[in-house]
Amino acid sequence: MSEISKRTHAVKNRGVVKIAAGYLAGLLFGLGLAISGMTDPARVIGFLDVAGAWDPTLMFVLGGAVVTAFVGYRVVFARGEPLFSGSFQLPTKQTLDGKLLGGAALFGIGWGLSGYCPGPAIASVGGLSIPLLALLIAMVAGWFIAKRIS
Amino acid sequence: MDWMASLQGLVGGVLIGLSAVWLMGALGRIAGISGIIGNLITQRPQGDSAWRLAFLVGLISGPLLVMALGGGLGNVADAPGSVIGAPAGGVPLMLVAGLLVGLGTGLGSGCTSGHGVCGLARLSTRSMAATGVFLLVAIATVYVTHHVIGGGA
Numbered sequence: 392m393s394e395i396s397k398r399t400h401a402v403k404n405r406g407v408v409k410i411a412a413g414y415l416a417g418l419l420f421g422l423g424l425a426i427s428g429m430t431d432p433a434r435v436i437g438f439l440d441v442a443g444a445w446d447p448t449l450m451f452v453l454g455g456a457v458v459t460a461f462v463g464y465r466v467v468f469a470r471g472e473p474l475f476s477g478s479f480q481l482p483t484k485q486t487l488d489g490k491l492l493g494g495a496a497l498f499g500i501g502w503g504l505s506g507y508c509p510g511p512a513i514a515s516v517g518g519l520s521i522p523l524l525a526l527l528i529a530m531v532a533g534w535f536i537a538k539r540i541s
Numbered sequence: 542m543d544w545m546a547s548l549q550g551l552v553g554g555v556l557i558g559l560s561a562v563w564l565m566g567a568l569g570r571i572a573g574i575s576g577i578i579g580n581l582i583t584q585r586p587q588g589d590s591a592w593r594l595a596f597l598v599g600l601i602s603g604p605l606l607v608m609a610l611g612g613g614l615g616n617v618a619d620a621p622g623s624v625i626g627a628p629a630g631g632v633p634l635m636l637v638a639g640l641l642v643g644l645g646t647g648l649g650s651g652c653t654s655g656h657g658v659c660g661l662a663r664l665s666t667r668s669m670a671a672t673g674v675f676l677l678v679a680i681a682t683v684y685v686t687h688h689v690i691g692g693g694a
Binding site: 494 | 555559560562563564567570582596635640645652658665677687
């Protein structure tokens with residue numbers, strides 16, 4: 392009996408640890424978006440507007456993130472397995488197809504029209520306005536449609 | 542060039558990279574927002590919602606924490622003291638844009654974080670292609686809406 396309760400306790404702790412780990416990842420991401428200015432769609436559009444008053448900030452954000460993740464992933468993968476989960480869950484698909492490229496193109500139009508990709512849109516809930524709410528609702532609707540037609 | 546904004550961009554980018562590394566090291570997951578939140582909402586993998594929900598709460602609390610600590614960083618559109626900029630367009634434009642962002646990232650299996658950060662860091666061919674396409678299409682979209690139609694929408 393004590394063996395069972397001990398095991399249940401361990402499983403429960405694991406759940407709490409996963410939640411804490413997920414929260415920390417989200418917090419770091421949200422802090423990164425806010426500090427880099429990416430929660431401001433005007434700054435994002437400023438980067439995409441190469442023919443206007445070009446704002447290079449997003450290039451530094453993406454560069455800093457990719458280099459950090461590139462180095463960090465190597466350290467993490469060298470360890471062989473994640474700390475609180477059984478295995479790394481990585482995409483296995485290798486081929487380029489119409490769904491990937493067509494989806495990326497549709498997303499590009501939406502990103503260019505609004506200055507919002509999903510991260511900053513959701514991270515900005517604290518400054519919610521009616522237009523942002525409209526964007527979020529439509530984005531969720533888009534996810535449901537994509538899931539339905541996939 | 543605004544060096545302060547560039548420096549803040551770099552610092553923020555490193556934090557986003559650390560988030561991706563931590564999520565992979567701790568839970569073995571790609572830090573793609575459209576995947577994490579999209580799957581949380583559309584309920585694909587059953588029984589895997591708790592950490593996704595926690596991630597969502599963390600994501601929203603990040604900017605709020607920066608604002609509580611003084612804020613004013615990196616924002617060009619809104620009032621000082623805020624780090625969250627408001628959408629420049631109205632409701633109809635945001636509905637169209639939001640639908641395209643949701644549909645596109647859903648079909649294309651990722652957004653700027655999943656493909657643009659995590660995918661590029663893994664040297665994934667699919668992510669390189671997707672990132673190239675959405676960046677170029679977004680640049681073309683801004684060119685058309687800002688310089689061809691109207692001029693400054």
